[in-house]
Amino acid sequence: MCSWRALLVVAISWILAARCSAQADQEAQKNVLDTAAAAGLTDLVSWIDVADLDEKLREDGPHTLFAPTNAAFGRLPPALVWRLKTDDEFLRSVLEYHVAPGRWAVVDLAARGQTTSMQGEDIQVAVGRNRLGRSQLLILQKNANATVIGANMAASNGIVHAINRVLLPPSLQPEPSIEDLMLRAGNLNTFLGLVESADMMSTLREGGPLTLFAPTDDAFNSVDPSILRQLRREPRLLKAVILSHIVNKDLSSFDLRTKTVELNSLGELIVFRTVGSVVLVNTARLLQEDLIAQNGALHIISDLLLPSINALGSQGLPSKSNLLEELQMNGLTIFTDLVKKSGMALIFQNGDPLTSFAPSNKALSSLPRQEVRRLTEDLDHLRKVVSRHILAEVLPTGSFVPDSLKNNFAGEKIRINVYKRPRAGDVYTANGVQLTVLDERGSNGILHIIDGILPPANHTAIETLQSQLRFSTFLSGLQASDLIATLKSGEWSAGVRPHRYTQVRWVVCRRQTSSPHSSQVSGLQASDLIATLKSGGWSAGVRPHRHTQLRTGLGSDGHILVSAGGGKVTKVIETDIVVSNGVIHVVDTVL
Incomplete structure (x- = not known):
């Protein structure tokens, strides 16, 4: 009996071993790119396809692929993402640096200490320990090491x-920013916290060229804590x-010793004096000098530099900087470069008074390639896009003014x-895009x-719907209900305001092959359509037989939900199609 049990155990073991071996063989049939994709490392695979390296990595070999996670790509600075999308040679160099010829397991890399990448530069590695004391392989980089996590x-x-982390070849690794230098210093945490509270970290990360005089943590010991609390409650004063x-220029220690005065970003004087071997910045002592960053210089000082009473008491901060300099100061490096490339820099420098809606680096780098x-x-396209972001007032x-046109x-x-939110703060939008600063x-x-x-708003709602085949069934319903002329009008009043603060003008049903059927749409009565389209108190000369209120909410998956008169809940699957006479949102079924 025992022998039969033993044989059964052995047989089961063989079967399991065979299955495991077959599974391993099956997985080993995947090339390095398919293996990375199967592990969820899809962003790297997409970039490799863009750079036309996919064929080489799928067929040649052997390769060792260092594959950053999707989260690692999501943490890339916007300016770096922009360069990856615009500079093909840079993109190829970065991606090739993630590949090493040969099949190098972690133990082999740890023993060697380095390997040469496909790009030609060496990848330096070292063994470190995590917080639990376990060994891990590090890939050494100038600003932040990467860790092998799989x-x-x-x-x-x-x-x-x-x-x-995403790797950069040593020759392409940037110098640290002023933000990086402050984080490394270790004794500037209080000032860093104030900069973060003022939402000015992007200035220290990407603005410039500039010079920052940063007071140490000890400098705040003599400051009444109530003053710091007040600064955090008063953004305007904190920013001052x-x-x-x-x-707003790069000043070295030599400049501090040879100049007597300089204007700060408020337009007020900073006085430099040398007393013996001590350099004074106003009355603060220079403790550490010439910390050089890619966007300027950092000097550490012993005390705060406080603005004058006039600056603190003014309703608006005075500025000696033109709008092009303001773009640079706020770290909007991508839009600044686009303005210069468009030939419109002079308008931002010394043109008539104007307003600019400037996209952030993140907004621009998130655009499709x-x-x-x-x-x-x-x-020509660039000039039109830049012009779209400028008002001549x-x-x-x-x-x-809510729902006004400029x-x-x-x-x-x-x-x-403008969307009033008494407890959470007002929200301001232009063509449905939110103002963040x-x-x-x-x-x-x-x-x-x-x-x-x-987004451009050159076409009416009807023209926009007619340009896209997916709305053909809905257009048939509008035609049958005599609503075409209504949706060409530009005289719609304010309506429902959904989650993204965008004014609902039309909620449009996409074309579907199943429900709703064409007969359902084309058979809608005009009164029903108007009740839906004109909910929330809208009027356009035709009064429906009943008044229907659109209700909106946010679903668990992040989509906006809409229901009409307590009826079926509909999901908004596409938002903010801006048209000349309103905004279109696309829903997944008929209201």
Whole structure:
């Protein structure tokens, strides 16, 4: 009996071993790119396809692929993402640096200490320990090392290691920013916290060239804690204090010893004096000098540099900087470069008073690669896009009128809106795009930073629907209900305001092959359609037989939900199609 049990155990073991071996053989049939994709490292695979390296990595070998996680790509600075999308040679160099000829397991790499990449430069590695004391393989980089978090994934033509950072070849690794230098210093944490509270970290990360005089943590020991609390409650005052520590040029220690005065970002004087071997910045002692960054210089000082009473008491911060300099100061390096490339820099420097809605670096770098390339290669298109973000008047947010139209430099309309939220703070939008930084004053106008690019609004709602086949069934319903002329009108009043603060003008049903059927749409009565389209108190000369209220909410998956009169809940699957006479949102079924 025992022998039969033993034989059964052995047989089961053989079967399991055979299955495991078959599974391993099957997985080993995948090349390094398919192996990376199967492990969820899809962003790297997509970039490799863009760079036309996919065929080489799928067929040749053996290769060792260091594959950053998708989260690692998501943490890349926007300026670096922009360069990856615009500079093919740079993209190829970065990707080739993630590949080493040969099949190198982690133990082999640890023993060697380095390997040569396909790009030609060496990849330096070292063994470190994590917080639990476990060994881990580090890939050494100038600003931040990468860690192997998923090792030795076998492939048919090599091996894949998942890493938690995107690598840059040593020759392409940037110098640290002023933000990086402050973080490394270790004794500037209080000032860093104030900069973060003022939402000015992007200035220290990507603005410049500039010089920052940063007070140490000890400098705040003599400051009443109630003053710090007040600064955090008063963003305007906090920003004035921080700007008093910034000069909009790169100053070395030699400059500090040979100059007597310089203007800070508030337009106020900073006085430099040398007493023996001590350099004084106003009354603060220079403790550490010439910490050089890619965007300027950092000098550490013993005390705060406080603005004058006039600066603290003014309703708007004075500015000696024109709008182009304001773009640079706020770290908007991509939009600044686009403005210069478009030939419109003089308008931002010394043109008539104007307002600019400037997209953030993140907003621009998030554009599809095709649009990024068009902006950098099609000058006429670039000029039109830049012009779309300029108004020929000074428009602070205090002058925003809800649902008003303004003319931009491109000859188009921009729809301005304000959404009052007494507890959470008001929200301001332009063509449905939210303003994230408000009322940055320059000598020749005002700058608002926005979290997207302003979409064009050249066509009416009907023209937009007619240009897309997917709305043909809905258009048939509008035609049958005599609503075409209504949707060509530009005289719609304000309506429902959904989750993304965008004004609902039309909720459009996409064309479907199943429900709703064409007969359901084309058979709708005009009164029903108008009740849906004109909910929330809208009027357009035709009064429906009943008044229907649109209700909106946010679903668990992040989509906006809409219901009409307590009926079926509909999901908004596409938002903010901006048209000349309103906004279209696409829903997945008939209301």
